[in-house]
Amino acid sequence: MGRAARIHVIFDGRPQATVLKGAAHELFATVILARFTADTWQRLAPMAGPAPKQSPHPGRFHVIQHGEVEETQAIRMTDADVVTWLTNPDDPTA
Template structure:
């Protein structure tokens, strides 16, 4: 699993670096950004799970396929902008619910409301130790 959190600054620096040091016959697009896009796009095929928290556009647009990392996205209490970024195939965006535990499960271009189990830290500890066979 690869986690790239808060990639905004990294993408800006990669773009600025390439603009500064690029030679005349080098491609306009940074090879680092092209490689990131390839990892985002091909990650699932290579059994690499990528969690990317960054912009879809920084100087150059990432292809729409590069944003599609998971077959299922679960969204709860997100802004319309976040919804458009993480579930662009669902339009219009679904309304967030003020009720605890209400989420939207996005699969195959459809969003379905669902209820999730809210757990305390003690519940989560019990669940993980029980699942590990440490009753």
């Protein structure tokens, strides 16, 4: 009932059945997976089909929404970079 109740959940860890219960994928409208096993994929994104092969490139992850999968690249920033980007997004050095 997570999405229906407009509850926002961020989960970081192994999605064991005892932690998230049986229908874990129903808790999340958007699932972001990186460095996952086939079991984790089937538990959190079964509607998106079989698990894709892992990318050899660091920072790659998969975003699953409405059964659609998109592989994308994470932006790697330090804490200072994030503060600069949030406080002055027009700064060309950020």
